[in-house]
Amino acid sequence: MRDVAVIGIGMTKFGELWEKSFRNLFVEAAKAAMTDAGVDKIDSMYIGCMSGGLFVGQEHIGSLMADYLGVAPIPATRVESACASGGVAFRQAYIEVASGMSDVVLAGGVEKMTDVDGGMATYALATAADADYEGFHGATFPGLYAMMASAHMAKYGTTSEMLASISVKNHANGNLNPFAQFPSKITLEGVLNSTMVADPLHILDCSPVTDGAAAVIVASLDVAKKLGAPIVRIIGSGQATDSIALHGRDDITTINAAKVASQKALQQAGLSINDIDFAEVHDCFSIAELIVLESIGVFEPGKAGAAILDGYTARDGKFPVNPSGGLKSKGHPVGATGVAQIVELTKQLRGTAENGRQLANAKRGLAQNMGGTGGSSTVHILEA
Amino acid sequence: MADTLTARVWREQPQRYRMIGNKDKATGKVYFPPRQAVPGNLNPEMEEFNLSGTGEVVACTVIRVAPTPFTDLAPYGLAVIETPDGVKLTAQITDVPVEDVKIGLKVKFEFRRIFEDNDASVIYYGYKAVPM
Numbered sequence: 001m002r003d004v005a006v007i008g009i010g011m012t013k014f015g016e017l018w019e020k021s022f023r024n025l026f027v028e029a030a031k032a033a034m035t036d037a038g039v040d041k042i043d044s045m046y047i048g049c050m051s052g053g054l055f056v057g058q059e060h061i062g063s064l065m066a067d068y069l070g071v072a073p074i075p076a077t078r079v080e081s082a083c084a085s086g087g088v089a090f091r092q093a094y095i096e097v098a099s100g101m102s103d104v105v106l107a108g109g110v111e112k113m114t115d116v117d118g119g120m121a122t123y124a125l126a127t128a129a130d131a132d133y134e135g136f137h138g139a140t141f142p143g144l145y146a147m148m149a150s151a152h153m154a155k156y157g158t159t160s161e162m163l164a165s166i167s168v169k170n171h172a173n174g175n176l177n178p179f180a181q182f183p184s185k186i187t188l189e190g191v192l193n194s195t196m197v198a199d200p201l202h203i204l205d206c207s208p209v210t211d212g213a214a215a216v217i218v219a220s221l222d223v224a225k226k227l228g229a230p231i232v233r234i235i236g237s238g239q240a241t242d243s244i245a246l247h248g249r250d251d252i253t254t255i256n257a258a259k260v261a262s263q264k265a266l267q268q269a270g271l272s273i274n275d276i277d278f279a280e281v282h283d284c285f286s287i288a289e290l291i292v293l294e295s296i297g298v299f300e301p302g303k304a305g306a307a308i309l310d311g312y313t314a315r316d317g318k319f320p321v322n323p324s325g326g327l328k329s330k331g332h333p334v335g336a337t338g339v340a341q342i343v344e345l346t347k348q349l350r351g352t353a354e355n356g357r358q359l360a361n362a363k364r365g366l367a368q369n370m371g372g373t374g375g376s377s378t379v380h381i382l383e384a
Numbered sequence: 385m386a387d388t389l390t391a392r393v394w395r396e397q398p399q400r401y402r403m404i405g406n407k408d409k410a411t412g413k414v415y416f417p418p419r420q421a422v423p424g425n426l427n428p429e430m431e432e433f434n435l436s437g438t439g440e441v442v443a444c445t446v447i448r449v450a451p452t453p454f455t456d457l458a459p460y461g462l463a464v465i466e467t468p469d470g471v472k473l474t475a476q477i478t479d480v481p482v483e484d485v486k487i488g489l490k491v492k493f494e495f496r497r498i499f500e501d502n503d504a505s506v507i508y509y510g511y512k513a514v515p516m
Binding site (some may be wrong): 119120122123126130132133134135136137138139140142143146147148150151154195196197198199200201235245246247248253 | 396400417442443444445446447448449450451452454455459460461462464465472473474475476487498499508510
């Protein structure tokens with residue numbers, strides 16, 4: 001395997017972008033990433049997208065985006081792993097360059113979610129669960145994560161305040177991110193008094209419905225050096241699966257796919273979780289961030305809540321988590337999220353995070369992206 | 385959820401109407417819905433197995449914001465239920481105030497209407513859980 005680096009990043013502002021179409025979003029992010037890398041040609045590209053079919057009635061996304069980016073006839077492949085589509089697209093680009101098949105590959109992600117109403121968006125997202133045995137019974141994503149929260153609370157005494165503090169922390173970070181959908185600061189009381197979506201999760205425990213795209217350029221280290229681009233190396237990559245249905249897991253208070261993916265990525269890098277300085281993790285719901293941090297070994301099972309409430313994962317804490325604002329504040333265009341995490345890691349590792357969001361000691365970062373309730377997960381480790 | 389083909393409805397009837405799963409003869413492990421392959425064995429010898437029809441709530445919520453086609457039903461209780469057969473499954477909890485949907489609740493499964501697809505004029509039936 002060859003050494004591989006991220007040499008270019010780009011993303012659209014995340015939000016309800018009614019004036020921009022599905023293809024507009026992707027092309028804007030892809031152009032920004034290519035410009036940032038200083039490349040006008042790519043060998044191939046991967047596009048993470050969960051459900052072009054249900055959100056905008058469009059499949060065959062590789063062809064569409066290669067056409068509108070003006071890069072046809074290069075190979076272009078749409079990658080789907082629900083909300084982990086972006087992370088898997090990035091991993092495919094990494095593998096293609098590491099293998100020697102290509103030198104410069106674009107990994108992007110896109111989702112246009114606001115062209116349908118709320119009921120349809122909830123339904124589209126619910127297809128990431130088991131359609132015949134969860135969705136059929138009226139399960140929603142907030143509902144499935146709420147059930148994980150109920151079990152975690154019963155087993156470990158985790159509280160709604162602990163969960164709310166995750167949203168408060170992520171909005172404090174997103175407040176400094178010019179690309180964030182909801183940059184407003186929020187309070188513990190504000191979260192706890194917000195509308196209940198699925199007990200015990202309030203609406204401010206939940207990431208929003210978002211339009212947006214992100215893209216990165218991945219290149220062999222040799223090519224990166226020739227281009228003179230700022231180099232952020234990919235030193236670990238892991239991907240894993242678990243039962244698609246939440247009820248198929250032995251223990252629903254942990255996410256085994258995240259655990260296995262992180263172990264693989266750390267093993268490849270020759271590191272332990274203690275060697276990582278900060279992380280972007282998949283906080284589609286507050287409880288998701290808490291369980292992921294326990295699953296990847298940042299905290300022992302049941303110990304995350306108190307530590308988070310105590311500021312351990314704040315920007316100035318011992319292990320900053322989601323300095324971008326996370327899915328909660330930055331927004332969650334599902335197919336783009338995994339790539340947007342790589343954008344944030346790269347900014348932090350280059351030392352170019354905006355508005356005082358830059359972490360003091362960012363040498364190695366970890367990105368964890370997740371599909372469904374943890375039916376799939378990727379973990380990547382990047383180094384300055 | 386505009387399914388216009390009924391094959392998708394009747395194909396699942398043994399599971400949804402009668403809760404029929406299957407059992408790996410070698411290990412005794414019960415699967416619901418039935419499996420054609422199991423971890424470590426691509427060609428397991430399986431026999432039909434009818435779930436016992438009771439269970440206990442191990443995780444639960446109240447869905448207050450519901451998806452199409454459940455919007456008129458909200459709020460409703462939803463739970464992961466473990467059955468004495470060693471199976472866990474997801475079902476709505478009904479015939480009980482949503483405030484009383486709690487971990488540890490003992491339930492039995494009943495044949496109920498799940499939702500209607502007005503476009504296809506199909507009524508979907510299946511199991512819901514009610515307190516014992």
